[in-house]
Amino acid sequence: MRKILSIFFILPLAYSCSVAQSPSKYANTITEESSKNHLTILASKEFAGRGTGQEGGQKTVKYVADQFQSYGLKPIVNGSYYQPVSLLQVAYKVQNFTLAGQNLVYGQDFYVQGDNTDATFSSDEIIFLGYGIQDEKYNELKNIDITGKVVLIINEGEPVDADGKSIISGSTSKSMWSTSRFKRIQELTKLNPKLILATSSQNEEMIKRMNNRGMMGRVGLDKGNVNQATRTSVPVVHIKTSLADQLLSKIGTSVNNFTSKTTSAAAQPPVIKSPVQASMGVKNDKLNDPNVIGYLEGTDLKDEVIVVSGHWDHDGILPDGTYFPGADDNGSGTVAVVELAKAFAQAKKEGKGPRRSILFIALAAEEKGLLGSQFYVENPIIPLTQTVACLNIDMIGRIDDKHLNGDHNYIHVIGVNKLSSDLKPIVEKANAETKMKLDYDYDHPEEPMRLYYRSDHYNFAKNGIPSLFFFSGLHPHYHTPEDTVDKIDFPMMIKREKLIFNTTWEIANRDKKPVVDMPLADAQGTGR
Known part of the structure; x- marks a missing residue:
């Protein structure tokens, strides 16, 4: 009886050892080829x-x-x-965008900062607001109603006098307006325009960056608790200077001409007769x-x-x-996961x-x-x-x-x-x-x-x-x-x-x- 029991005790150990001693044969099924x-x-x-x-x-x-x-x-x-x-992708999607008679490509011709629910934007004209600055010394939006309008601004620089001094700060160095580009837009959105077109010399590089990462949106686990409430923020469409120049040519100017000559805010902003048509907004897509x-x-x-x-x-x-x-x-x-699976x-x-x-x-x-x-x-x-x-x-x-x-x-x-x-x-x-x-x-x-x-x-x-x-x-x-x-x-x-x-x-x-x-x-x- 003792001998039989000993055999039973030895068998599991022998099995374990025989297995443990033979990995190299199977490791070698993992090959460079x-x-x-x-x-x-x-x-x-x-x-x-x-x-x-x-x-x-x-x-x-x-x-x-x-x-x-x-x-x-x-x-x-x-x-x-x-x-x-269960994944949820939240991304800004542009179905179509037509401006200056061109069908633009999101991520190549422009990028959008927006949080609006998918919506359609349509207008036959664009109001040019210059720099879009609202200041006691230089206010381009004083007594102007832009509610529901499409507007265009040059989102950099600032007006200067004949001596090259800022009309706002009196300095020849960059003022708060030139270094706070987004403040202009933040103030502008409070006036409830339909759509803001913004151009600057930085947009070309920013469009490339957005094309590289930004258009993919955010992905997270879908917990079923995403707020589906209507989003109403004003979308800001950042366009290249070349496209802004095409629009401004209709009123006899360009970005360079405006920024080099303007010394005072216009009493009444000029209107650009050019149709705008877009369908775009934030979409939640379920992924699996x-x-x-x-x-x-x-x-x-x-x-x-x-x-x-x-x-x-x-x-x-x-x-x-x-x-x-x-x-x-x-x-x-x-x-490696696949190769280890094969070997085992x-x-x-x-x-x-x-x-x-x-x-x-x-x-x-x-x-x-x-x-x-x-x-x-x-x-x-x-x-x-x-x-x-x-x-x-x-x-x-x-x-x-x-x-x-x-x-x-x-x-x-x-x-x-x-x-x-x-x-x-x-x-x-x-x-x-x-x-x-x-x-x-x-x-x-x-x-x-x-x-x-x-x-x-x-x-x-x-x-x-x-x-x-x-x-x-x-x-x-x-x-x-x-x-x-x-x-x-x-x-x-x-x-x-x-x-x-x-x-x-x-x-x-x-x-x-x-x-x-x-x-x-x-x-x-x-x-x-």
């Missing part, structure tokens, strides 16, 4: 920067789901790989960009779950066709699957504020009480500025000093084969960039789940169209993927889950 193939597709023009709410994002989630399916991972979101994330989730069931510890995550989204494509490939951010992390699935097929279950998650809308991971922890597919660790992968394909002229054989490991004292020895054991420098600098309590709080693992950590963040660091092409595949250091990316695989393998097969015995810290995190 397969990683490069995946990343070349995900960072291609066809995938157009993998933007939230954009076609490139839709292609990305299908691509990842197809890989999960091909590996035999289980679709556990009601039989699907997709967990739709999904988290892509593949499930690999464990064996004797299958009720305990590890999350391996990386966000699939990036900055997408702009109206002018500029797109952000995001090869490193975070094409590299998305590829192969191990399972050969009877060497992990003891604990693993959820491979390509997360949505990280760039909008860690929204995909926030949605998941608020709506977990498997209870968070069963989730024992999160390994998050965000940018592992480059050599950062810190290491550019030094040792390239490194990886930043962030989070080893939070929540669990087991994490650091686990990573260091997993590194025995890859032999990389484990850079812990970003874990320093006074580290100014606070990167631990700026990627998706943080939402798991806030829920008491021991979490690691693998990262190769920042570089000059971060969030630019130059984050391309040709700049990826694939040999190092593969080594990093293998380290993360070995770390996951160790957590998945050790007898005890990582202990929670350290504080998270009191700092609050934010998205990037």
Whole structure:
């Protein structure tokens, strides 16, 4: 009887050891060729920067789901790989805008500052208010009713006398009016015009900036409590000087002529006979960009779950066709999630699957504020009480500025000093084969960039789940169209993927889950 019992006690230990001793065979299924193939597709023009709410994002989630399916991972979101994330995009949309007989393009010819509900604006004339200044010494709007009118102002500079002194301040230097461009508009809106057209020498550059970021709007989780009340603020349309000159030519002047000659406010502002037609305003669009989730069931510890995550989204494509490939951010992390899924699935097929279950998650809308991971922890597919660790992968394909002229054989490991004292020895054991420098600098309590709080693992950590963040660091092409595949250091990316695989393998097969015995810290995190 004692001998039989001994055999029963030995069998689980033998099983555990046999599994734990065989990771390298499966780590080696992660190759430079397969990683490069995946990343070349995900960072291609066809995938157009993998933007939230954009076609490139839709292609990305299908691509990842197809890989999960091909590996035999289980679709556990009601039989699907997709967990739709309830998002709300609030953006200013222009359906059409016609001015000076031209159909203008939002983000190329003009930009709008406005908070009005979608509305139609129509007028046959434009009132030219000069600088739009209201001051005791120079008031261009005295006794003028502009309620419901379309007006045009030159939103810079100020009137000067023959000696070049400001009529308002008496100074030859810039007065408050030239440095407070937005004050003019704020005062002007109080008079309730229908629409304000504003021009300045800065508009050309501002239009470019708005085209780069501003037109995408704000995206947040849809909590169903957005105020849908009518918005009534006066929209301000910022136009180029060349377009303003076309309008002013109808009254025999130009921006340059007006600013160089005007010394007193007109008693009655001139009227420009030119039609204006526009339909535009703030729109709330519901988005459902999904988290892509593949499930690999464990064996004797299958009720305990590890999350391996990386966000699939990036900055997408702009109206002018500029797109952000995001090869490193975070094409590299998305590829790593896919490659780890392949390796673990192969191990399972050969009877060497992990003891604990693993959820491979390509997360949505990280760039909008860690929204995909926030949605998941608020709506977990498997209870968070069963989730024992999160390994998050965000940018592992480059050599950062810190290491550019030094040792390239490194990886930043962030989070080893939070929540669990087991994490650091686990990573260091997993590194025995890859032999990389484990850079812990970003874990320093006074580290100014606070990167631990700026990627998706943080939402798991806030829920008491021991979490690691693998990262190769920042570089000059971060969030630019130059984050391309040709700049990826694939040999190092593969080594990093293998380290993360070995770390996951160790957590998945050790007898005890990582202990929670350290504080998270009191700092609050934010998205990037």
